[in-house]
Amino acid sequence: MQRILMETRKKHEEELKEARDHLGEIQEALGLGNDHLSDDDLLEAAEAVEMMNQKAYDCHLCTFTVENCDMCKYTNIVARSNKYLRDDYFAPCSMYKTNRKLREVSKLMNASGLGDRFKQRRFETFRPDSNTAGAKQEAERFCEDLRNNPKATGLMLVGPYGCGKTHLAASIVHRCAEFGIAGVFVVVPELLARIRTSYRTGDGKAEAVIDMAKSAKLLVLDDLGAEKASEWVKEQLYMLVNYRYEHMLPTVVTTNCSGAELEQELGRRTLSRLVEMTKPVNIHASDYRMKLAASR
Numbered sequence: 001m002q003r004i005l006m007e008t009r010k011k012h013e014e015e016l017k018e019a020r021d022h023l024g025e026i027q028e029a030l031g032l033g034n035d036h037l038s039d040d041d042l043l044e045a046a047e048a049v050e051m052m053n054q055k056a057y058d059c060h061l062c063t064f065t066v067e068n069c070d071m072c073k074y075t076n077i078v079a080r081s082n083k084y085l086r087d088d089y090f091a092p093c094s095m096y097k098t099n100r101k102l103r104e105v106s107k108l109m110n111a112s113g114l115g116d117r118f119k120q121r122r123f124e125t126f127r128p129d130s131n132t133a134g135a136k137q138e139a140e141r142f143c144e145d146l147r148n149n150p151k152a153t154g155l156m157l158v159g160p161y162g163c164g165k166t167h168l169a170a171s172i173v174h175r176c177a178e179f180g181i182a183g184v185f186v187v188v189p190e191l192l193a194r195i196r197t198s199y200r201t202g203d204g205k206a207e208a209v210i211d212m213a214k215s216a217k218l219l220v221l222d223d224l225g226a227e228k229a230s231e232w233v234k235e236q237l238y239m240l241v242n243y244r245y246e247h248m249l250p251t252v253v254t255t256n257c258s259g260a261e262l263e264q265e266l267g268r269r270t271l272s273r274l275v276e277m278t279k280p281v282n283i284h285a286s287d288y289r290m291k292l293a294a295s296r
Contacts, residue, residue, distance in 0.1 A: 012043075019046035030084055048084035055089060062095075066102070066177040069095045094180030101182035104212075121170035132164050135283045139168045142279075143175040146218060146250055154251040156274065158258075159283030165254040169220045172252055176218055183218035189227045192236060210236075214243045218250050225257035229265040238270045245273040253278060 019026065019042045026042070027033060029049045037045060055074055064072050075096050077089070092100075128136045138155060145152040155172075157165040173183040191213065198206035213219055227233050244251050253274060255262060263271045 015043060015046070019043055022046070025049070030086070044082055045084045048082045048086075051082065051085065052089055059093060062093075064095065066095055066099050066174070069093075069099050072096070095178070098177045098180055098182045102177065121167045122174050123168075123171045126164065126167055126171060131284055135159075135164070135168060135281050138279070138281045139172050140175070142250075142252070143172055143179070146176060146181060147179045150217065150250070151248040152250050154253070154278040156253045156255065156278040156280045157283060158255055158280060161256055163283045165283060166222055169222055169252055169254050173218065173220055181217050183220060184213055184216035185220040185222065186213060187222045188224050188237075191221075192227055192233060195236065210240065213240055215247075216249070218252070219244060220252045220254070222254045224253050224255045225262050225265040227265070234265075234267045234270065237266055241270050241273050241277075245277055251277055 016039055023037075023042070026045050026049050027035065027037075029052070030045055032045070058074070062069075062072070069075065075092055080090070123136065123140060126132075126136055135157065139157075142152065142155050157168060159165050170185060173185045176183050191209070194209055195206050198204070198209065224237075241251070243249075251274075257265060259271070262274075266274075
């Protein structure tokens with residue numbers, strides 16, 4: 001017992017000496033100025049700095065993705081055991097905030113879970129050829145633009161079925177999520193069906209779904225023009241597009257339709273706004289999915 005007490009005392013003295021040797025650094029790191037610290041306070045302050053430095057180091061080497069970052073130990077810190085720990089020690093990182101936002105989106109849209117649509121649809125899994133390489137470059141460039149400018153001009157990816165439009169659009173959402181930008185990816189017919197169902201059942205979620213799509217920092221409208229052009233459809237899409245147009249919110253569109261077809265399906269006022277909001281990217285390619293399947 002005496003030996004244990006002596007070792008404990010020796011360790012305490014060594015830690016106290018180490019803290020005293022770095023007193024100025026500790027005070028500066030915690031913004032304490034020249035405040036006098038008792039021995040116990042100094043040790044607690046030194047521990048706080050060590051914990052903060054360790055977290056900063058771990059975050060710098062972070063290997064988590066937006067899908068699994070909720071497994072990171074730092075996302076579950078809720079108890080403040082050290083009075084000198086700064087608030088930012090407990091604040092979730094931008095990736096975790098994006099993770100939570102995307103989960104909210106998935107739940108609201110009755111999706112099967114975060115990342116199901118995106119897991120394999122990344123830029124790294126897109127296999128470009130001479131017909132699609134330019135579109136991939138435009139999509140990656142858009143992500144960088146949005147990273148630096150929250151009002152970056154969107155994209156309209158136009159091409160036949162299976163040319164890779166949806167893969168690139170999903171890759172955009174995933175890359176931007178890594179940048180801390182929570183995008184909303186919706187298949188337009190599914191979005192409209194969700195709104196219809198909500199109105200019919202009276203579950204009160206229609207407004208939440210619409211607001212989610214309206215206000216997202218990034219919205220992907222996949223398969224625009226595939227929905228039958230009823231007046232109700234035209235009005236719903238106009239209100240959505242017009243809101244994002246007026247607030248200069250980046251929007252990415254994928255469509256199989258020509259300009260004339262889109263005008264017929266959406267109406268001129270909606271199409272004119274989309275044309276101003278997005279940069280057209282035409283993809284002249286054969287069925288990407290069939291080529292991908294054949295290469296396996």
